[in-house]
Amino acid sequence: MTRIIIPTGLIIAGVALFILFTNPHFQNVQTLSAQNASYDDALNKAQQLHALRDQLLATQASFSDDDLTKLSHVLPDNVDNIRLIIDINNIASRHNLTLSDVQLGDTSGASGQNSSLAVGPSGSAIGTVEVGFSVSASYSDFLAFEEDLEHSLRIIDVDQISFTTGPGDLNLYKFEIRTYWLH
DSSP: OHHHHHHHHHHHHHHHHIIIIIHHHHHHHHHHHHHHHHHHHHHHHHHHHHHHHHHHHHHHHTSOHHHHHHHHHHSOSSOOHHHHHHHHHHHHHTTTOOOEEEEESOTTOOSSSOOTTOOSOOSOSEEEEEEEEEEEEOHHHHHHHHHHHHTSSSOEEEEEEEEEEOSTTOEEEEEEEEEEEEO
């Protein structure tokens, strides 16, 4: 009888030891192993990002300061409405023109739409700013101003141009433009 009781007792003790001690520790080891794998994956991704950052910094360092300044004028990293208006006014002053009726934001006057001047998470990496202004000029000065505006470094889309004739050869040209910036 002892031949049956001792082995049966040892089997029951082994099963109890497995259920009470070994299995919980084994499950804990499995959890820690999965957590360790996720940390290793995050570490590998961080090393890849560091390598990519170093590569991009090396590429940026290869650009001249003049090129970086030009790039910041093409697509600035902030909304600088004052600088935009000053730049447009400088272009106009080359042709002896002055800006008037400057409007920022939604130049159509429609309410209920989100203003493009609002800063916040929009899901897009590029924001837009609408600007409206008027200039009084002759047709030849208007064409020269428009050409200089076209060749400026800042990306500008002319959404609308309207004009009213005035005395002599002076006309009032009303512009609605859109420009872009990085969020």
